[in-house]
Amino acid sequence: MARQLEEQIVGRFPVGRRLRVLDVGMGRGAQALRLARAGHQVTGVEHDAAMIATARESLAGEPEGIRERMRIIEGQAGDTGVHFLPGSFDVVLCHGVLMQVEEPDALLAGVARMLAPGGLVSLLVRNGDAAAMRAGVAGDWAGALAGFCTATYGLKRLTSTLAGIGAPLHAWYGVRVFTDTVVDDGVPSSDLDALLTVEDRAGRTDPYRGVASLLHLCGVRG
Template identity: 60%
Template sequence: MVRQELVARQLDERIAARYAVGQRLRVLDVGPGLGIQALRLARAGHQVTCLESDPAVLAALWEALWAEPEGVRERVRLVEGDVRDTGAHFPPGAFDVVLCHGVLMYVTEPAPTLAGLARVLAPGGLLSLLVRNAEALAMRPGLAGDWDTALAAFDVTEYTNRLGLRVRADRLADLTATLTGVGVPLDTWYGVRLFTDQAADHEAVPGPERLARLLDAEDRAGRTDPYRAVAALLHLCAVRRV
């Protein structure tokens, strides 16, 4: 919940900085998961395409979509396909905004994937990436007192996520260089989930007043050095060269 709320705030901020109020955008959400950001943007009036390779996730997305009003459903298109083949599914410059949240960690080599995302992004368009922060892999085990795992995390970019899968983290400097190389240089970046990264998956959401303060603190940390550099996730917003 913290992750989705913070990313929504940051994404809305970057969209407002680049586009006119009320402008209807063409959005691609690659690996949309439960569709939280995709449906939120569709409710705001944007045309949203979701690219997803997992049939089970697609089925869940269809179910969530049919719970929405007809006007929202009409603005969402679901496409079955792999993120690594994004450039083959859509024509060049087809989208004003491309979201790729929590996906690069499952891709062995990010550069070809990012090149494909850049290809379908219109000139001046916004690319939003959410990645695991390789510079902060020692934080979670260290704060939990798991010293062996913390020490090992300083020298690797792979880790075991909460689903028990071996996945990959990214370094900000590496992604910045790659984005520049594919013609979508980094514009702004944020840290996501710093103070709450130790929270258990089953932990109850706080009451409204405490939750509001929590989110404000996380939001401030995600925009402030040195805190944002050790957040669990990095939200990178890059802009396609005109």
């Protein structure tokens, strides 16, 4: 996913431009820290104290210049309108958050308001179009049947939602096409490069990306 995000940023903004980035629900701060290392000014918002502690610990080990470029705010994903003015950011990340809030459409509208004209929003969501896949591959037939009836975000609905909030879909990818059932430490380091290459290829190729566990969607503010 980091490769996909970098591809969109490099293709969207002039080389060398330092971007204002907001990471809504930053978790442990992996993407936020990666962007701060790349020279961008990053603000992360997170409500989970344990994840904030992990992010701060990771940040503390970085050089001073990187520490100065990253700010961490404790708060809910829906509180962005309280902390920031509309149009305050060039890039807004919202990864793994929509499935955890009661009103995802309202959150997305708030996220779009934070974007400056021409800004990029990056969403990572469970793929509602393939909700039965993981359970089916694992032989959980009851779970697979339930997945067919799950009312979650899919590509069509998200495309419509992004258009409705003024940040139409610009590009989309699949994430975890082949590896959704693989535990995080289940891949030998010698195979990791090959795995990432295959996943990267599948995540941008039909029909594979359509059955990925996660969807990575990028919209652009009009």
